Amino acid sequence: MRNIARKDALDEMTKDDLVAWIRNQHFLRPKRSDVLYIRWERQSAEVLEEMQKENKALDGFDFKERDRLAVRFNESRDAGEKLRLLELMQPYDKAMQDHIRRSQALDRKSKRVDALYEQIDVERQKERRT
Template structure:
């Protein structure tokens, strides 16, 4: 018995192969809503995976240390010490700013995916009327 996983024949097909095969199926023609649903399903999984990956990376940053540095900064009257503490806090601040930027990008991408889902409903309504 072969222990290798059997590769799905669809994985072996090129885009042109798939299109030709579908066009040759007399009883199977995907509707636009079906295609949009598949697209939405794939894109939402990608967004969710990216967001989870970002959240796991963000959890690895110790902001308690940044807070301790900030307390020391606020308590200090020495400008040299304050500058040194600011420099120590800078990587934490940058990490937070970068996280916020990536989160905003995820939000924009998520809105596009949500709009795609709304388009599915519109197409289904058109298909029911046709």
């Protein structure tokens, strides 16, 4: 028995097909708040997935080792040894800087998604008045 994944008809439709089909459904007209909610739901799921991925990004780094290298750096009086220790710490520092940069970008994206959610409420209030 073969397991054949069936495609939903919506998956086969182009954007133009979908728009035309929705416009032909006289009993079904999405409200702007519905569209915004669908957009918010998709984008918030994407942000959550990206955040989970980013939280795992540093799993391969032992920052206690970086701290031990920093202690040795601070205790050393030899310029050559200090340079060698700095070079050993560099991958840790770069990984942390990259993580911070990506996390800040995710925070900005999350704020845009939160603003989208607030816009849903604004649109719902407008829709109730009309």
